[in-house]
Amino acid sequence: MTLRIGTRASALAMAQAGTIADLLGGELVPILSEGDTSTASLSTLGGRGVFANALREALLAREVDVLVHSYKDLPTTPVEGLAIAAVPERADARDALCARDGLTLETLPEGARVGTGSPRRRAQLxxxxxxxxxxDLRGNVDTRLGRVGSADPERALDAVMLAAAGLGRLGRLDAVTEYLDLEAWPTAPAQAALAVETRAxxxxxxxxxxxxxxxLAADAERGVLALLGAGCAAPIGAHAFVEDELLFLTAVVYRPDGTAQLSSSxxxxxxxDGTDAAASVARNVTDELLQQGAADLAPLGD
Structure with a gap:
């Protein structure tokens, strides 16, 4: 029997699901989600679960056998009857600036217009x-890139901020004018990681x-979100990695206007199996952030 692999219908989702299909075999089954059909801001849509609900309904209804998600888009609360069966090797987790005329974040002129739909990126910028x-920016990658240097003054942007992994999966790394270092610019928890979900x-x-x-790295990063009671649209950056049998985690909570931030490592x-380490390091980081006043700095609840 052919493995049916459910995925969002966007070009990026189809591209990343295609990498899983190459590994597992099977055919892609595109499924429309609220996040794909709505033109509202991601922050007003609520972030949490907006891209996953329709896919999970199809999996539970046995219309597909597995799902491929951007792990950063999944709610942190488990769904009864479903399981994350695999998290394949992560792609480049950095954010990338795509600017006109080869500009970087430092060389953009004063007052330059930069597009992003992410509250975390807005705070960092x-x-x-x-x-x-x-x-505020929505739309697929090509639509966003098309606004950079546009001749239409109402749509024109000097730059957009996107995920390097998505650009790479779509073959658009040529648009990147600067990569942001993860230590100074932590990205969304589990950015660039995929989650392959099945029925339990x-x-x-x-x-x-x-x-x-x-x-382990993605689960540690997402553990901070879960313990803070925050959704994937919260202004939180996290970066975890494994080295010498240690799991390292840094998380940063930003005031939405970028005027303050708190960090913990x-x-x-x-x-x-690493499960206890991921939970432990996430708990230590979260406790320190809360002790510093993270709950008063940013909107963390749903």
């Missing part, structure tokens, strides 16, 4: 360059492509 005009009990369908270091030794 405002903190680094408070003189910029930040423009069917994990064997994808378990062979699970990448332990990626899963911790490490934990890996146990047999």
């Amino acid at each position: 405002a903190a680094r360059r408070p003189d910029l005009e930040l423009v 009990g069917d994990e064997r369908l994808a378990a062979a492509i699970d990448h332990r270091p990626t899963r 911790h490490a934990a030794a890996l146990d047999d």
Whole structure:
């Protein structure tokens, strides 16, 4: 029987699901989600689960066998009857600036118009360059890139901020004028990681492509979101990695206007499967952020 792989219908989602289809075999089944059909801002849509609900309904209804998600778009609360069967090796987790005329974040002129639909990126941009005009942005990657240097003065942007992984999956890395370093510019929890979801009990369908270091890092980053009670649209950046059998995690909570931020970094030794380490380091980071006043700095609840 052919493995049916459910995915969002956008070009980026189809491209990343295609990489999983190459690994597992099977055919892609595109499914429209609210996030694909709505033109509202991601922050007003609520972020949490907006891209996942329709796909999960199809999986539970046995219309597909597995799902491929951008892990950063998944709610942190587990869904009864479903399981994350695999988190394949992560792509480039950095943000990338795509600007006209080869400009970088430092060389953009005062008052330049920069587009992003992410509250976290807005806060980071405002903190680094408070003189910029930040423009809320939705649409697929080509639509966003098409606004850079547009001849239409109402649509024209000097730059957009996008995920390097998405640009790479679509073959558009030629548009990048600057990559932002993860240590100074942490990205969304689990950015660039994919999650392959199955019905509980069917994990064997994808378990062979699970990448332990990626899963541990992504789960630690997402653990901060869960413990803070925050959704994927909250102004939070996180960066975790495995090195020398230690799991390192840094998370930053931003005031939405970029005028303040709080950060915490911790490490934990890996146990047999790493699950306890991911939970422990996320708890230590979250506790420190809350002690510093993170709950008063940014809107963290749903």
